[in-house]
Amino acid sequence: MxxxxxxxxxxxxxxxxxxxxxxxxxxxxxxxxxxxxxxxxxxxxxxxxxxxxxxxxxxxxxxxxxxxxxxxxxxxxxxxxxxxxxxxxxxxxxxxxxxxxxxxxxxxRFIKKLPGIEHAITPCEGIAAAEQIRDRLRAMQGGTIAVGFAANPQEQQAVRGGPMFEFLFGIDAQLRREGRRERFELVFFNPSREPGARLGAKTVQGLLAEMARRGITTHLGHKMVRLEAGKVVTEGGEIRADLILFMPGMTxxxxxxxxxxxxxxxxxxxxxxxxxxxxxxxxxxxxxxxxxxxxxxxxxxxxxxxxxxxxxxxxxxxxxAGRPQQAGFVPELACIIDTGTHGTLVLRNPQRTLVLPPLRLMHWAKRAFERRYLRQYR
Structure with a gap:
């Protein structure tokens, strides 16, 4: 040129x-x-x-x-x-x-084809969605909170499940901090029996064990049918819910x-x-x-x-410039699944998968990364 x-x-x-x-x-x-x-x-x-x-x-x-x-x-x-x-x-x-x-x-773009999806909040749609969750939690005196996600059935990679684990554990920690966890039931639902499988089998086992430790009920392996006001309906049964957080697949x-x-x-x-x-x-x-x-x-x-x-x-x-285009990328999953006080580090590339147990240090590392990342744009 x-x-x-x-x-x-x-x-x-x-x-x-x-x-x-x-x-x-x-x-x-x-x-x-x-x-x-x-x-x-x-x-x-x-x-x-x-x-x-x-x-x-x-x-x-x-x-x-x-x-x-x-x-x-x-x-x-x-x-x-x-x-x-x-x-x-x-x-x-x-x-x-x-x-x-x-x-x-x-x-x-999130796929909004599930019947009744208007009854759920889709957290990763943006800041306003997270504020809506905050306001609903403040207004609730008790009840059942159902949290789940699904993939694009035509492209299983097109999913954002990690943040839903973070919202789930974060809400649990928040309610405990506020001294009212015993008034709430938390339910995690997913069409797969191994939710978050992209994170690796060891990570999935750790996440499900953490849910059990926190008293979070799971409803796994059942295809979703619809959402209703106050209800999640799957082929394996219904979940009564006063608040539904659901992340559909992406397109x-x-x-x-x-x-x-x-x-x-x-x-x-x-x-x-x-x-x-x-x-x-x-x-x-x-x-x-x-x-x-x-x-x-x-x-x-x-x-x-x-x-x-x-x-x-x-x-x-x-x-x-007319030169060969040879630059590529190595697929790499790098995340800290945060609970508000601790974080689980997950690193995955074609050679290995590394998972560290929940550490307070990782929570602060996630906050430090945020500051460093945003500094280049401020």
Missing amino acids: TGPARITILGAGFGALSCVRELRRRDARAQITVVAPRAELHYLPSIIWIPGGLRRREDLIVPLAPFFERMRVRHVAAEVTGLDDGGRTVHTTGGAVENDALVIATGG GNAWFDATTLPRSPGGLVRADAQCRVEGWQHCYVVGDSGSFPGPDWAPKQAHMADLHARAAAQNLLDGL
Whole structure:
């Protein structure tokens, strides 16, 4: 290419912002445009601490205008509505944006097809959902709280189950702290007999043992039928519930349907091992938007999105320069399952799985990581 490359990044989440940093590190001249409704990063991993008061909304929203200014990024405050010209034209609610290379990092969308799902709170939909949980818990004098999650039946990787364990254990710890746990029954439900299997068999055993230790009832291995006001209905029976927290599986963004992007069976954008959109030149996908080759335990989490972003940024610049695109990523699951006071560290890659027992140190490590991660954008 002659002249600076015009690069458009769709989204303002973990993968998108990591892509901005990596591109700018490698190319000081590139003209980078970010298309996202707001110039804000919502740090969703820490919404687990909102119900117990450890975090507030203002703690987890980072204005990105200063970061964009430092990175010399143009922000288009709009929503994506479609693509044309093989990705070279992005249609948005604010007009068309032209590019030489495109990165899709708009995250995923929760599948809301289960009958009666409006009776549940879906925690990872954002900060407002966590605040709703906080307010409902404050108003409850007692009762049954049912917590569960499910996967995309067409793409088992498209699931976010880890935070549901954290909400479950966090609520248990909060009620104990408040001296009212004996007035509540906690029930964990999941269609699988081994919920969280992507974390490894040892982790699943540890999570179920921790539930037993805390007096949390389990309802496992039964396909979900519907939700009702005050009830979870499965093929294996019903769970009476005064509060239902449920995380359905994930699929692609609604705007994908207005494009000819290649889709996986689960509705995500099909990508190769270099994060290239299959069959589309100079188009890349990172994070929850994409369906990538790899093991069935490969996670949908911020850490994985960061790894995608590094590979995509290098391949994008190499591709525009006519160089071979060889950068890949190693699937890696890295998380701390937090209870509000302790944390279980889980690390998994193709070579090994490491699980540490719940430690107070890991809770503080998770808080320290939050501070360090957000510092680069503040």
